[in-house]
Amino acid sequence: xxxxxxxxxxxxxxxxxxxxxxxxxxxxxxxxxxxxxxxxxxxxxxxxxxxxxxxxxxxxxxxxxxxxxxxxxxxxxxxxxxxxxxxxxxxxxxxxxxxxxxxxxxxxxxxxxxxxxxxxxxxxxxxxxxxxxxxxxxxxxxxxxxxxxxxxxxxxxxxxxxxxxxxxxxxxxxxxxxxxxxxxxxxxxxxxxxxxxxxxxxxxxxxxxxxxxxxxxxxxxxxxxxxxxxxxxxxxxxxxxxxxxxxxxxxxxxxxxxxxxxxxxxxxxxxxxxxxxxxxxxxxxxxxxxxxxxxxxxxxxxxxxxxxxxxxxxxxxxxxxxxxxxxxxxxxxxxxxxxx
Ligand code: NAD
Ligand code: UD1
Numbered sequence: 001x002x003x004x005x006x007x008x009x010x011x012x013x014x015x016x017x018x019x020x021x022x023x024x025x026x027x028x029x030x031x032x033x034x035x036x037x038x039x040x041x042x043x044x045x046x047x048x049x050x051x052x053x054x055x056x057x058x059x060x061x062x063x064x065x066x067x068x069x070x071x072x073x074x075x076x077x078x079x080x081x082x083x084x085x086x087x088x089x090x091x092x093x094x095x096x097x098x099x100x101x102x103x104x105x106x107x108x109x110x111x112x113x114x115x116x117x118x119x120x121x122x123x124x125x126x127x128x129x130x131x132x133x134x135x136x137x138x139x140x141x142x143x144x145x146x147x148x149x150x151x152x153x154x155x156x157x158x159x160x161x162x163x164x165x166x167x168x169x170x171x172x173x174x175x176x177x178x179x180x181x182x183x184x185x186x187x188x189x190x191x192x193x194x195x196x197x198x199x200x201x202x203x204x205x206x207x208x209x210x211x212x213x214x215x216x217x218x219x220x221x222x223x224x225x226x227x228x229x230x231x232x233x234x235x236x237x238x239x240x241x242x243x244x245x246x247x248x249x250x251x252x253x254x255x256x257x258x259x260x261x262x263x264x265x266x267x268x269x270x271x272x273x274x275x276x277x278x279x280x281x282x283x284x285x286x287x288x289x290x291x292x293x294x295x296x297x298x299x300x301x302x303x304x305x306x307x308x309x310x311x312x313x314x315x316x317x318x319x320x321x322x323x324x325x326x327x328x329x330x331x332x333x334x335x336x337x338x339x340x
Pocket of ligand 2: 127
């Protein structure tokens with residue numbers, strides 16, 4: 001099986017490539033490094049002992065996508081990570097987000113199908129549920145009332161895939177709705193590498209702890225939660241990566257019940273921002289400098305997953321503890337500091 005991993009230089013894509021190679025799958029990546037660095041492939045090689053070919057091209061461009069499948073006519077499945085993902089930036093630059101994220105998905109489906117690709121696994125997000133009332137959220141929870149253009153690109157991406165499958169009986173797809181992927185590869189040699197100031201909580205924590213940032217701002221202490229800070233479902237990135245292998249194995253089975261399926265990927269445990277800070281301090285022994293700030297626009301109060309469907313159908317269950325999530329993120333941050 002030859003798998004095209006789009007966004008293979010990125011955070012989740014790079015960890016997934018390691019898992020795919022570990023399962024003997026052949027991989028080609030397509031990433032134009034708009035939010036990643038080429039050294040990621042050296043890191044993947046250091047971990048797996050295998051070189052991965054990356055095509056440096058913009059998937060939102062029609063011609064580039066066409067050439068990609070001409071150069072790799074034997075791809076059987078696509079895992080589509082490539083997207084812009086900064087929620088706040090998407091509110092400022094919605095067209096950039098719609099153009100990049102939607103055009104890439106459309107081009108991949110169009111040229112991939114022409115080239116004989118049979119399956120696509122789509123990176124979606126819990127953000128498609130908006131601000132849900134009932135917790136935990138399962139896959140039947142209503143989608144919509146989303147806070148950002150980024151979130152709408154995920155909802156629309158799912159719809160585009162669903163419609164394409166409807167019109168192409170030989171094509172099947174899976175949408176994986178990640179909750180909050182955090183942590184790093186256990187080797188400490190691969191992890192999240194935000195270019196510039198991190199948007200996400202855990203990289204901001206580790207950069208503050210190592211001294212690159214003076215202080216973590218906790219966005220809002222007045223939410224209707226036990227300690228006043230928002231609640232999320234943090235899940236280890238290697239667990240998320242493993243779910244992609246399970247999704248590919250499932251999608252190839254002729255008895256796949258439906259040709260388009262959606263799965264939540266989370267631990268089912270909601271943790272507040274303050275609990276995450278505490279977990280980091282406990283796992284690493286490092287005291288974190290933080291202060292409370294006003295709420296961040298677009299943040300939902302509480303969301304955590306019911307991931308029973310992934311357990312039953314994909315035979316996937318997250319294995320890594322919160323402590324390991326924090327300890328591995330810290331090990332990676334220290335590895336980066338030693339390289340400077
Ligand atoms: P990332 O930014 O680290 O990786 C995405 C990669 O795609 C980057 O390396 C970037 O250079 C590449 N890319 C983007 N647009 C491209 C284009 N047009 N052509 C070629 N390459 C392009 O992000 P990530 O955290 O690894 O996220 C992967 C996917 O998972 C994204 O679709 C994201 O929306 C989704 N997701 C992420 C999270 C999260 O918290 N990290 C949560 C839910 C869903
Ligand atoms: C959001 C989206 C997710 C998306 C991801 C990509 C939701 C529910 N989730 O995750 O789908 O794919 O962005 O980036 O919309 N926080 C701080 N200080 C910081 C950073 C974060 O207090 O410096 C808090 C946030 O307010 C939030 C929590 O930490 O309560 C997690 O934030 P973050 O890591 O950015 O993830 P989400 O916003 O949940």
